[in-house]
Structures are given as structure tokens and as C-alpha cells.
Amino acid sequence: MNDDAVFRALADASRRLLLDRLHQHNGQTLVQLCDGLDMTRQAVAKHLAQLEQANLISTQRQGREKRHFLNPVPINEIAERWIGKFERPRLTALSDLKQELERPEGDATR
Template sequence: MDDDAVFRALADASRRLLLDRLHQRNGQTLVQLCEGLAMTRQAVAKHLAQLEHANLVSTRRQGREKLHFLNPVPINEIAERWIGKFERPHLAALSDLKQELERPDEGEPTG
């Protein structure tokens, strides 16, 4: 696995958005992935090519269409390597504390 390619691919917000969209509905065409985005079809195609290079997206031809599928394995491998070496219970406790502190109090007066 090329960690650098994965990190480069994940560094861009547009590529993360495409991964999120594939997570929501896997097996989309380029046209489907472009729907509702403020990007040209060519820009989306370039982002998908980088995601494919990083092995985060795989494709399959179905007739005249090219379907795109999320491959979560490289992300999991990074999580195992970079996050797994830290103590997960401690990180989970800190995350829970952060969420609790950021949650607005329900009994707090407004205004």
C-alpha cells in the first residue's frame, strides 16, 4: 500500500466528498457522482482517477457504464497503523468528553 497516495487523496475535501457519496450509495457512474456538485465532469473524473490511484475507489464496466465503488481497505490499514498504536479506550474517552463538553446544555436559559 502507498500511504502517501492515500494521504494525498484524502487531503482534498472534494475527494472526501466523493468517498462519502460512494459510502452512501456504492456503484455510481460518473454522471451520478456529478449530480448536485459545483464541479465540472472533468474535475470529478480527475478526482476519481486520484482516488483510483490510491486504491480508494475501484471500477467495473457494466455495458457502456463505468461504475465506481468505495474500497475502505486502505483507510482501515491507515487507521490500524496510525490510530491503532494509540490506546483506543483513551482516545474514545477523550472523544466522548469533547462531545459532552461541546453539547449545549438543555436547561441553560437562552438569550
């Protein structure tokens, strides 16, 4: 996976909106994704192409229709790599505090 491509794709609010719409209802066509948006079909198609290039969506032909599906794997990989490592010390500290607070009074062992 290319993190740069994923970050570039996620940097645009319109692309994040399209991902949100696919999260709400996966497998939409271009026409369905355009519904209610203040963008041309061509603009939406370009955004979808960038999302597909970043592997954030996949497409599948069903007859004459092309359906778009969310691929959450790249976002999860970023969360594990970038967010997880920064949260780990905080989670460890919270776990240690929980154990300390739950230890019976007078018990000095760890």
C-alpha cells in the same frame, strides 16, 4: 499500499465528498457522482482517477457505464497503523479502570 498516496487523496475535501457519496450509495457512475456538485465532469473525473490511483475506489464496466466502488481497505489499514497504536494505551487504561471499579470492596487482588 502507499500511505502517502492515500493521505494525499484524502487531503482534498472534494475527494472526501466523493468517498462519502460512494459510501452512501456504492456503484455510481460519473454522471451520478456529478449530480448536484459544483464541479465540472472533468474535475470529478480527475478526482476519481486520484482516488483510484490511491486504491480508495475501484471501477467496473457494466455495458457502456463505468461504475465506481468504495474500497475501505486502505483507510482501515491507516486506522490500524496510525490511529490504533495511539489509542491502545488509552483503551488499556480504561479497561484497567473498569476492572478496578468493578472489583468487590476489600478485594486487593488483581
